[in-house]
Amino acid sequence: MTRILPLGPGSELPTWVDALEQSCFAQVWGSMAEHELLWGCGEKGFARWSVYPSLGEAELLRIAVAPASRREGVGRALLRVSVKGLRELGIVEARLEVRVSNKAARTLYESEGWKVQGLRRAYYRDGEDAALYLIKL
DSSP: OOOOEEEOTTOOOOHHHHHHHHHHHSOOOOSOOTTEEEEEBTBTEEEEEEEETTTTEEEEEEEEEOGGGTTTTHHHHHHHHHHHHHHHTTOOEEEEEEETTOHHHHHHHHHTTOEEEEEETTOSTTSOOEEEEEEEO
């Protein structure tokens, strides 16, 4: 797999990030906020986090894997490398929200030790619920 590199606040996002966001989510977020970090592996995928070191907390905002790179372990590698990087920053707890219908993502998170903490009813624009996950780092 391509080497996974972190990008910090103020980093210019490579064009492949926008392309992946468009193909995976049909929506591009663009530039990163000051509290965001992104771990990416070229055009294969990225994990984008909101990080609050003073609170010891982080939230996985998006994890995207190019359709051609799915089922190759890219998502798992991104999750593991980014979680390791968060631990090194002193983060002790991480959260995420995921569509209840996204079985592949939910299986990945649960296999990596994430625990379901609840449900956000009608969280997404189309009315689908979001499962809330937490992991202690």
